[in-house]
Amino acid sequence: MAISISVVLLLLILAAIFMRMGGxxxxxxxxxxxxxxxxxxTSMAPTIANGINATxxxxxxxxx
Numbered sequence: 001m002a003i004s005i006s007v008v009l010l011l012l013i014l015a016a017i018f019m020r021m022g023g024x025x026x027x028x029x030x031x032x033x034x035x036x037x038x039x040x041x042t043s044m045a046p047t048i049a050n051g052i053n054a055t056x057x058x059x060x061x062x063x064x
Contacts, residue, residue, distance in 0.1 A: 008042060011035035 015035050018028040039045065 008035065008038045011038060 014031045
């Protein structure tokens with residue numbers, strides 16, 4: 001578990017740096033995909049999924 005959390009933190013830092021640079025290349029996208037993959041294996045995954053579902057529910061209830 002400690003290894004996966006440190007990998008998630010490293011990939012999160014790399015993704016933030018890549019976004020700050022302004023250009024998203026293939027290598028940057030690969031880091032973001034790996035970040036999502038490793039984040040899905042952490043204990044934060046259910047919280048993130050619940051947040052996304054709640055946000056989707058709010059957006060689907062909006063009427064123009």
